[in-house]
Amino acid sequence: MKLLLVSLYVLVALYLSAAWLRFLKKGAGLSPQQKVLSFLTVGIATVFWPLVVPIAYVKLLDTTVSQS
Known part of the structure; x- marks a missing residue:
């Protein structure tokens, strides 16, 4: 299951990094910096999304349970 x-x-x-990179390549007018x-x-963003998504989901679940 962990695997x-x-x-x-x-x-x-x-997938996300590929999509973001395609979007950035289209960005005309960007300076080198x-x-x-x-x-x-x-x-x-690619490195830290696995940390942020579960934390945000747990917080959303807590909010939903507390409002019920």
Whole structure:
């Protein structure tokens, strides 16, 4: 089960980073410094999304349960 979850996280991370990189390549008019910062942001987002999504989901569940 853990292997399945890790595989799912990795696949989603690869998909998101590929989509973000395609979007950044289309970005005309970016200076070289802006491009570097954009790629850095994509890298950081790809690394940390597996931490943020479960935390946000648990918080959403807690809010939903407390309102019931």
